Amino acid sequence: MSDNGELPGWTHVYSGKVRDLYVPSKLLEDDDSWTGDPMHLSPVVLVVASDRVSAYDTVLEPAIPGKGAMLTRLTHWWFDQLPDVPNHLAYHLDDRLEKLELPDVPAVVADRATLCRTLDMFPIECVVRGYLTGGGWKEYQQTGAIGGIALPAGLSNGDRLPEPLYTPAWKAPLGQHDENVSYERTVELVGEVVASQLRELSxxxxxxxAAIAEGRGLILADTKFEFGADRTLGIVTLADEVLTSDSSRYWDAAAYATGATPELRMASFDKQIVRDWLAANWDQHVSEMPPTLPHEIVAQTAARYRELLERLTASA
Structure with missing residues (x-):
């Protein structure tokens, strides 16, 4: 699934739906005793964000031009806004990083690559919802709750929730669908102490x-985080992409305030355009393969990603 092939000095070890992972080739060459996952051997991993786009746990065609670079830049910007939250950026290795004699990050992927420490990732997708929308809205219509958490009656699509809701999911292996789970289930998966830390941090x-976004005329409707344990210190560490157009829903605050129909007032700066088009044009019961995204959907999505990046980072 990698769209990069091998990079000089780096060995490709894994591809997810939208990211490709590499470890320094020298580490593997110098230690011929390793078996299994090479990420357990390497203290660092090069995470390369591709331009691939996914929806409904499916990788779509074609890719969104410039997406990987935009999401990488936005993630790094958010890390800068959260300096007291431990994250997986490799410069936290300090002098240990210099001793590794790492290869250079190839120029061909430099704008969409992040050098990270390898963590022991928790199998939990930490979803936080500030507004009633998407899958949460569908669940509320059916049960009056989200993730087993009861909500007031009479809420409408797009309404602000009384308080942010933590509705975790179990991270399924590649090719399987993530599964919404209760908080109690996360305790079973990672233990009570870590489960509590994940909820509180999220x-x-x-x-x-949300407060930062509000100052830029944006509403952060919901998002998802991923965390892992630092292999040296053991502390819970923020990882993966953070608060990007792929992992979050952002709305235009001025449009939302008009009180128009949800479709108009929830002007999205994310891949909702892709989700909506796919929902209207793909019956998964009829065809396992999704249709090709039309040019105008690709162009609109790229433009919305770009506008969000500019609005968030312009005044920083």
């Missing part, structure tokens, strides 16, 4: 990010 980061 809500805290969401609230801080």
């Amino acid at each position: 809500i805290e980061i969401f609230e801080r990010a």
Whole structure:
């Protein structure tokens, strides 16, 4: 699934739906005793964000031009806004990083690559919802709750929730669908202490990010985080992409305030355009393969990603 092939000095070890992972080739060459996952051997990993786009747990065609670079830049910007939240950027290795004699990051991927520490990732997708929308809205219509958490009656699509909700999911292996789970299930998966830390950190980061977005005329409707354990210190560490157009829903605050129909007032700066088009044009019961995205959907999505990046980072 990698769209990069091998990079000089780096060995490709894994591809997810939208990211490709590499470790230094020298580490593998110098240690011929390793078996299994090479990420357990390497203290660092090069994460390369591709231009691939996914929806409904499916990688779509064609890719969104410039997406990988935009999401990488936005993630790095958010890390800068959250300096007290431990993250996986490799410069936290300090002098240990110099001793590794790492290869250079190839220029061909430099604008969409992040050098990270390898973490022991928790199998939890930490979803925080500030507004009632998307899958949460569908679940509320059916049950009056989200993730088993009861909500007031009479809410409408797009309404602000009384308080941010933490609705975690289990991270399924590649090719399988993630599964919404209860908080109690996360305790079973990672233990009570870590489960509590994941919930508290997720809500805290969401609230801080929502306030920053609000100052730029944006609403952070919902987002998802991923965390891992630092292999040296053991602390819970923020990883992967953070508060990007792919992992979050952002709305235009001025449009939202008009009180128009949800479709108009929730002007999205994310891949909702792709989701909506796919929902209207793909019956998964009829065809396993999704249709090709039309040019105008690709162009609109790229433009919305770009506008979000510019609005968030312009005044920083």
